[in-house]
Amino acid sequence: MTALTPPMIRxxxxxTDGLTLVGRExxxxxxxxxxxxxxxxxxxxxxxxxxxxxxxxxKVPGGGDYRAYLMPGLFSMVTFTAVMTLTVRVAVDxxxxxxxxxxxMPMARSAVPFGTTGADLLVGLLSLAIxxxxxxLVGWQPHRGxxxxxxxxxxxxxxxxxxxxxxxxxxxxxxxxxxxDQLVPLFLPFTMLSNAFVPTDGMPxxxxxxxxxxxxxxxxxxxxxxxxxxxxxxxxxxWPLAHPVAAxxxxxxxxxxxxxxxxxxxxxxxxx
Amino acid sequence: MADPIVVAEGLxxxxxxxxxLRGLDLSVPRGTVCGVLGPNxxxxxxxxxxxxxxxxxxxxxxxxxxxxxxxxxxxVRTSIGLAGQYAAVDxxxxxxxxxxxxxxxxxxxxxxxxxxADELLERFGLMDAADRRVAGYSGGMRRRLDLVTSLILRxxxxxxxxxxxxxxxxxxxxxWDSVRGLVAEGTTVLLTTQxxxxxxxxxxxxxxxxxxxxxxxxxxxxxxxxxxxxxDVVLEDPAALRPAATVLNxxxxxxxxMTGADRLSVALPGGGFRLADIVRELDRAGVDAADxxxxxxxxxxxxxxxxxxxxxxx
Ligand SMILES: Nc1ncnc2c1ncn2[C@@H]1O[C@H](COP(=O)(O)OP(=O)(O)OP(=O)(O)O)[C@@H](O)[C@H]1O
Ligand SMILES: [Mg+2]
Numbered sequence: 001m002t003a004l005t006p007p008m009i010r011x012x013x014x015x016t017d018g019l020t021l022v023g024r025e026x027x028x029x030x031x032x033x034x035x036x037x038x039x040x041x042x043x044x045x046x047x048x049x050x051x052x053x054x055x056x057x058x059k060v061p062g063g064g065d066y067r068a069y070l071m072p073g074l075f076s077m078v079t080f081t082a083v084m085t086l087t088v089r090v091a092v093d094x095x096x097x098x099x100x101x102x103x104x105m106p107m108a109r110s111a112v113p114f115g116t117t118g119a120d121l122l123v124g125l126l127s128l129a130i131x132x133x134x135x136x137l138v139g140w141q142p143h144r145g146x147x148x149x150x151x152x153x154x155x156x157x158x159x160x161x162x163x164x165x166x167x168x169x170x171x172x173x174x175x176x177x178x179x180x181d182q183l184v185p186l187f188l189p190f191t192m193l194s195n196a197f198v199p200t201d202g203m204p205x206x207x208x209x210x211x212x213x214x215x216x217x218x219x220x221x222x223x224x225x226x227x228x229x230x231x232x233x234x235x236x237x238x239w240p241l242a243h244p245v246a247a248x249x250x251x252x253x254x255x256x257x258x259x260x261x262x263x264x265x266x267x268x269x270x271x272x
Numbered sequence: 273m274a275d276p277i278v279v280a281e282g283l284x285x286x287x288x289x290x291x292x293l294r295g296l297d298l299s300v301p302r303g304t305v306c307g308v309l310g311p312n313x314x315x316x317x318x319x320x321x322x323x324x325x326x327x328x329x330x331x332x333x334x335x336x337x338x339x340x341x342x343x344x345x346x347x348v349r350t351s352i353g354l355a356g357q358y359a360a361v362d363x364x365x366x367x368x369x370x371x372x373x374x375x376x377x378x379x380x381x382x383x384x385x386x387x388x389a390d391e392l393l394e395r396f397g398l399m400d401a402a403d404r405r406v407a408g409y410s411g412g413m414r415r416r417l418d419l420v421t422s423l424i425l426r427x428x429x430x431x432x433x434x435x436x437x438x439x440x441x442x443x444x445x446x447x448w449d450s451v452r453g454l455v456a457e458g459t460t461v462l463l464t465t466q467x468x469x470x471x472x473x474x475x476x477x478x479x480x481x482x483x484x485x486x487x488x489x490x491x492x493x494x495x496x497x498x499x500x501x502x503x504d505v506v507l508e509d510p511a512a513l514r515p516a517a518t519v520l521n522x523x524x525x526x527x528x529x530m531t532g533a534d535r536l537s538v539a540l541p542g543g544g545f546r547l548a549d550i551v552r553e554l555d556r557a558g559v560d561a562a563d564x565x566x567x568x569x570x571x572x573x574x575x576x577x578x579x580x581x582x583x584x585x586x
Pocket of ligand 2: 316317318357433434
């Protein structure tokens with residue numbers, strides 16, 4: 001039928017198929033309350049570990065409460081978990097034959113990548129909300145009012161969406177859930193090599209360049225600025241930290257431009 | 273005979289220097305079950321993946337209900353169902369949720385998807401487990417759910433890639449019953465298997481494939497007839513094994529195989545054999561036979577015979 005299906009109907013299928021896959025995600029959450037509990041525990045552990053254990057030894061540049069400095073960093077960290085979550089999720093589908101079933105069905109061809117990333121937005125919103133709750137509990141607050149705060153959350157979600165496409169691509173390439181699981185620990189150093197937990201100016205030169213240009217740093221700096229949290233960079237800083245909002249938007253756009261077509265092509269490729 | 277609904281001509285597919293298919297031809301008449309029988313690595317899965325539009329052949333072509341699997345893949349997908357070697361369902365969802373989800377992805381309306389899910393659960397005996405997560409299903413239940421999922425759209429052609437591999441006899445029997453029921457309603461089934469009894473029981477036609485080629489095709493009976501009858505001899509005294517083997521070799525023209533401490537089996541070449549002659553020859557050699565029996569070969573023997581050769585028979 002696809003050959004005869006008018007474009008409008010195909011477009012609608014892409015949309016409704018995507019929604020169905022979002023529904024799949026909700027169904028899983030309902031079946032696995034354990035996952036929700038894990039989502040609740042993770043922020044608690046992070047806040048305690050960084051806010052109280054390491055934080056007791058870290059001085060915030062320009063003064064201020066470390067936990068208020070930390071929370072935007074944790075928001076970024078949660079945002080970046082999108083990459084590994086989706087790598088694993090897509091690799092599981094690919095290795096268990098679910099992907100093959102999708103492909104053998106008369107579905108809209110781009111519905112699977114779009115639906116999967118759309119579903120992750122939902123998970124992302126939920127985990128962000130939980131992390132915000134944890135922050136409020138330990139005394140973190142946005143200080144510059146509703147609009148800038150909303151802007152910060154929007155930036156977080158935009159970058160998360162872009163990152164989820166990186167995850168889809170990696171999952172499609174890896175195709176094996178065992179390998180995908182082994183990739184997971186690599187994400188931690190990636191988020192740590194940034195300004196999320198400590199200022200970058202104490203790092204050796206080459207490491208500092210990496211950290212300054214890490215999208216994690218741009219997102220963290222943007223949130224600190226928009227929430228009015230301490231740790232705003234001062235003096236001579238790298239371009240992404242001086243213009244963090246623009247940097248996050250550019251990063252997101254670049255990731256989307258590269259990984260959306262790449263993922264869709266890889267998904268549709270046949271021949272294995 | 274009805275027009276073929278699945279046609280494959282000269283399919284070739286290589287992975288690097290592994291030639292998975294080297295010119296595979298198949299033709300499956302509408303409403304029949306075709307059993308594709310072959311040992312590990314014969315190319316069964318590769319062939320099914322091409323027919324189910326998951327992979328493109330390097331050469332050759334295939335049509336499902338008249339539509340080319342490469343150029344009209346979208347069209348083909350509306351008329352096929354596929355249940356693979358693995359249960360391709362979401363383990364984290366319930367059986368019912370899986371069927372509803374796939375129903376929606378087949379573009380059934382929400383109501384229709386729900387109705388179809390219930391109907392299939394009921395019919396295939398999965399209603400009791402409908403609201404449990406698939407992760408907790410037994411291997412047989414998973415396979416059944418996988419099979420059922422491929423039936424949502426009532427496909428004209430159903431591809432089953434080793435649908436009962438690793439299942440216990442009871443679960444296999446249940447899958448077989450399901451397949452028979454579908455065929456009775458007019459579905460055409462292409463089924464790959466390594467189990468000969470499965471092909472024997474389910475298939476109208478069998479294609480024995482090895483090294484990516486069809487070695488022989490025919491009904492189970494035709495295949496058995498093609499390699500000739502066999503002669504089984506049971507001896508009174510195991511010590512007579514050697515002289516008995518000499519006699520059988522002389523009569524049948526090939527070496528008999530030992531099928532037990534006191535028994536031999538040999539393939540008979542075509543032509544007129546009289547049991548009486550054989551018994552007389554044995555007697556003359558001083559061999560006491562407790563039992564001499566001429567029989568059709570089992571499909572096992574056909575399979576071993578065909579897949580041992582390097583050249584295609586035909
Ligand atoms: N993706 C692939 N990459 C490389 N080689 C492959 C790939 N898929 C199949 N092969 C090779 O092609 C040959 C045929 O494989 P295929 O899976 O079709 O066999 P099969 O008959 O289904 O075997 P089995 O009974 O084990 O399932 C094998 O030698 C296999 O190793
Ligand atoms: Mg196989």
